[in-house]
Amino acid sequence: MIRTDADQNYTMRRYYQWHAAIYDATRWTFLFGRKTIFDHLPRENVQLLVEVGCGTGQNLLYAARQYKDWRLIGIDVSRDMLTRACKATATFSRRVQLFEQSYSADGPPLPEAPDLILFSYSLTMFNPGWEAAIDRAWRDLKPGGHIAAVDFHRTMHPAFRWWMKRNHVRMDAHLLPVLEARFQPRWQLIQPAWGGLWQYFMFVGQKV
Template sequence: MSITDKSPEAAAETARLMDAVYRNQRHFYDLTRKYYLLGRDRLIDRLDLPGGATVLELGCGTGRNLIAAAKRYPDARFFGVDISEHMLETARHNVARAGLSDRIFFRQGDAADPSAADAFGLETFDRVIYSYTLSMIPVWREALKAGMARLAPDGRLSVVDFGQQEGMPGLFKTLLFLWLSKFHVSPRADLKRELGQLSAANGAILEATDLYRGYAWYAEISRPAGYSPATK
């Protein structure tokens, strides 16, 4: 199958792969990833949620980001989609342990499928977030479009992921990319351009910045208050 294959068979194969990758890693994922998944807290800091807001994370993993955000915004509701049932098992356990099962909800599904969030019963969400997810999704462009389709008027879509290491020594970049490939992670060289095209197509505003000398990249797409998905 091509890495751009959007078929149900391709999604099922990706689910099997991610379950295999995280079957054991999920137990110590958060402990190790905090040292190199940089910029996640910046994303949470900048959520700036209005009262009663809803947040959708596509590729939510262990639920780490949603738990941190839920503690900061006690009147908001949070929803996570992940293709790995193993990761979701850990996420549900973490949420229950944090006492947040009444405000954080999960569904197994493909982030590139616009209908993956249908089960939550909400047409749109005030915030849609991707945290080190797009570099792991084979059809990452489709995943971005799926999230944009779920973004409410006056909503914001936020992305943090690996950059292209522009300010880092060449050897560091080479070794980092080799190491990431062992976990099926591919930093997206076209991410900036894709977000620019996506924001332009939706009459939205893109703000983006490099973090840590290009180690990571952070971006926000803000949708105008008057925008309606029905007019696309």
């Protein structure tokens, strides 16, 4: 069966219709590296960060607290997740904008070119569409801008891979080689999680 971007968007909306309510209470137990990657982002010349697949807005909230002069845009296809992001970032609403849209090759353009694009545990759920999203990030960024990605990398355990696939996550070590080829790597690390049940990666690269 051929899956389209529209199928992927529908799947995400339906999945997060139920998971949005328990997302923040549960995901801290396995979405590792989300704070660590901020320590490796460029500080100079950043005015606008776009998070693609911002979910409940926890990364945007963290960035708004840490970087008082950054403007932040969150994009997500799930209204249920964005409703939570809106509440989470309400204190910073002058600096944070949220858009309900899909990030795909032919999706709506960003209001302006960002200095930094963050994908945090979103790209492994873009099935199909992850390559197009990485390409689009390259086009959307300002020259010299940076991409940051933190996500699942691989698992050697077929049962766990199957379980993650059921939850719409692809875990085939497929993202890192494409990120490395498209962007000039500036920092990256692969880390084990849960005693080696899976690995996750963090990557910061530059559009040169």
